Amino acid sequence: MARTDVRFRAAFNQTLDQLAGLAPGDALPSELKLADSLKVSRTVVRAVLKRLAEGGVIRLEGRNKSLLRPAQTQDHLPEREDYISLRELEGRFLDWVLRFDVPADTSLNVTQLAKQFLVPPHLLQEFLASLGQFGLVERRPRGGWRLLGFTADYAVELSDFRTLLEVNAARTVSTLPKTHPVWAAIDALDREHVQLLDRIETDFRDFSPLDEKFHVTINAVVKNRFVTDFQKVISLIFHYHYQWDKQFERDRNKAAIGEHRRIIAAMRSGDADAAQAAVQAHLATSKETLIASLRVNHLDQDWHQGPLGQVRATEAP
Incomplete structure (x- = not known):
């Protein structure tokens, strides 16, 4: 995968993550602000916005940009060709718990585990959030996740x-x-x-x-x-x-x-x-x-x- 494509995919997914805080109809930040926050050129930002508009996530009307609908998991782009699916992630997470000594109260480093399991961080975050509703993990007050024991x-x-x-x-x-x-x-x-x-x-x-x-x-x-x-x-x-x-x-x-x-x-x-x-x-x-x-x-x-x-x-x- 070309370096420019990797940069585009990463910027695209980061933009989707930023849009999570907006409601349909809200205005998006300017191209300059997006470029600054994403650490990419305005050319990359324009390409990202065009792709979001084509996917029906945002509306582009001249310089005006607004959110049409909340971003969904399937809107994200795989940032690496060897990324695994959500189903494979479930299996690898279970195998990690089974095969290795992972005690209760273990802090989970999302960045590290995402690399270990070959998934984008946002997918791992969503997976952990799904486990959180059953009391298996919890989000720590200062960020990150913790593996819980149970009674x-x-x-x-x-x-x-x-x-x-x-x-x-x-x-x-x-x-x-x-x-x-x-x-x-x-x-x-x-x-x-x-x-x-x-x-x-x-x-x-x-x-x-x-x-x-x-x-x-x-x-x-x-x-x-x-x-x-x-x-x-x-x-x-x-x-x-x-x-x-x-x-x-x-x-x-x-x-x-x-x-x-x-x-x-x-x-x-x-x-x-x-x-x-x-x-x-x-x-x-x-x-x-x-x-x-x-x-x-x-x-x-x-x-x-x-x-x-x-x-x-x-x-x-």
Whole structure:
């Protein structure tokens, strides 16, 4: 990519970021002010404004320039040919959390991580903001982001809501005709589970992406945008590196493979009640593991083990 094109793309995206503070109808700064703030020539600024007008973001009428509509993610230009997509970013972020020791309360350097993940900073900012609505990260008062831990309350509420969604999805799959495309995907998933089981002694960490794929495939039969967003949170929570007791990770993943295959068998039988029971059993195990991991990591100060399971300390007899 030519140096002049790189400069143009960077200036274009920076201009979009500056426009975020304007409302439709507001006037844009002068070409001189834009050139000064972007550290580029007025020739580059004119090219940027022309491109924005062609995209319907701004209106140009002589020297008058006004905003027509708010800028959207897709308006930004890739500043490098090797930039990855948002979907790939989600995967790389999860893998970074899984494969490396990233504890709670870690400060996130957007500039550094953007280079590491090969994404433009604005895309990483938007991704972190989407995680922020679920309490996984937070914006620091003086700028930047911080990776958060989470409490037993958060874990239990998340687990219970997950069960509601996934039981509904599994029951739905059980009622679908065998000609539905989901069955081919489930058959392929079953084969992948068997293959991973054969090499579980060495490749047990490969279960995390397979687990995500399994749950996403089943949940996808329920056409609901909130389920899709929630599945991202599931991935980042239930496979979150520092929650798990690594000593038992292999055995835990091996057991989960068996639970997944029992869910598959129940759905194949067309018995919605059996599918529901299998899902509930699997997610109950997941919930127990999550709570146990919080104890290991000293994140459950207000919980204790009672005769009926996990209860609040304030509810203890």
